[in-house]
Amino acid sequence: MVSWAVTGATRGIGLGFVQNLSADSQNQVFAIIRSLATAGPLKELATERKNIHIVVTELSDPEKLKLAAAEVSKATGGSLDVLILNAGSAGPETSALPPSAFHGKEEALEKEIGENINNNIISNIYVINSFLDLIRNGTEKKIAFVSSQSGDLEFTRITGFSFVMGYSIAKAGMNIVMTKFGAELAHEGIKTISLSPGWVNTDAAKAVTGDPAVRKIMLDLFHKLDPDVSGPIEVDESVSSQLKLIKELTAENSGKFLTHHGDTSTWF
Numbered sequence: 001m002v003s004w005a006v007t008g009a010t011r012g013i014g015l016g017f018v019q020n021l022s023a024d025s026q027n028q029v030f031a032i033i034r035s036l037a038t039a040g041p042l043k044e045l046a047t048e049r050k051n052i053h054i055v056v057t058e059l060s061d062p063e064k065l066k067l068a069a070a071e072v073s074k075a076t077g078g079s080l081d082v083l084i085l086n087a088g089s090a091g092p093e094t095s096a097l098p099p100s101a102f103h104g105k106e107e108a109l110e111k112e113i114g115e116n117i118n119n120n121i122i123s124n125i126y127v128i129n130s131f132l133d134l135i136r137n138g139t140e141k142k143i144a145f146v147s148s149q150s151g152d153l154e155f156t157r158i159t160g161f162s163f164v165m166g167y168s169i170a171k172a173g174m175n176i177v178m179t180k181f182g183a184e185l186a187h188e189g190i191k192t193i194s195l196s197p198g199w200v201n202t203d204a205a206k207a208v209t210g211d212p213a214v215r216k217i218m219l220d221l222f223h224k225l226d227p228d229v230s231g232p233i234e235v236d237e238s239v240s241s242q243l244k245l246i247k248e249l250t251a252e253n254s255g256k257f258l259t260h261h262g263d264t265s266t267w268f
Ligand SMILES: NC(=O)c1ccc[n+]([C@@H]2O[C@H](COP(=O)([O-])OP(=O)(O)OC[C@H]3O[C@@H](n4cnc5c(N)ncnc54)[C@H](OP(=O)(O)O)[C@@H]3O)[C@@H](O)[C@H]2O)c1
Pocket: 007, 008, 009, 010, 011, 012, 013, 014, 033, 034, 035, 038, 059, 086, 087, 088, 089, 119, 146, 147, 148, 149, 196, 197, 198, 199, 200, 201, 202, 203, 204, 205, 232
């Protein structure tokens, strides 16, 4: 049996990971969520598939994460093979603004960057450190981070995508954190990877591009990089591409930041 833990598993890409992985009865899947309020479809799936375990915790609270890791440990006998850090959000209502719009709005700037760093970097470091002993005892010894193309310099440079500043800073920052964990833990056989999931049809994507005018602005920018992109891909496609890369992860490519195609330039 291979054990997997996925954070942010109530909806979107996180739920997609749970759906895909739990279809194989040889996988044991821990759906790590912050609340049951949005977990209707996950709960339904977990009643059908006994290899899904729902664990409710708070990613920003190391004490609660300790209890979550103990719950996983009890079910696996003290190990975890693969940890997928998927939970993430774009943060405050200012996220649509470009950097210069924060001139004279110091409080909003601190909130934009601070909230994103707390939610998308610090919480993820808490999660890794809370589950690290279990990963050490696992056979796969893999940690994957669901990053974003918006944290990539070349993507930003070529498309001119100047929005979601705090989120992009946090995703880029977490990429280097993943590389550092990989560098530190390589001698223990632990491997890390950051993956862009692509542009994926989820609630988060709809919140940004649900408005046809906004969608047109985004597509005009994205066409500078890829003239053929017409819209987001479905969750299944993103998840199966990412799982292929996680399964193929070796010591040689540990610590990299890759697109869901496994390269550093095909973001759609
Ligand atoms: N969709 C895209 O096009 C796209 C592109 C690039 C990167 N990504 C990344 O892919 C990941 C998944 O995104 P998605 O599109 O599937 O988003 P989504 O549909 O909005 O789902 C986000 C998931 O993360 C959870 N979550 C968010 N903030 C959290 C927090 N502070 N603590 C605990 N759980 C939290 C949500 O839980 P609740 O149900 O409790 O809110 C939900 O389960 C994110 O890291 C996102 O940045 C997505």
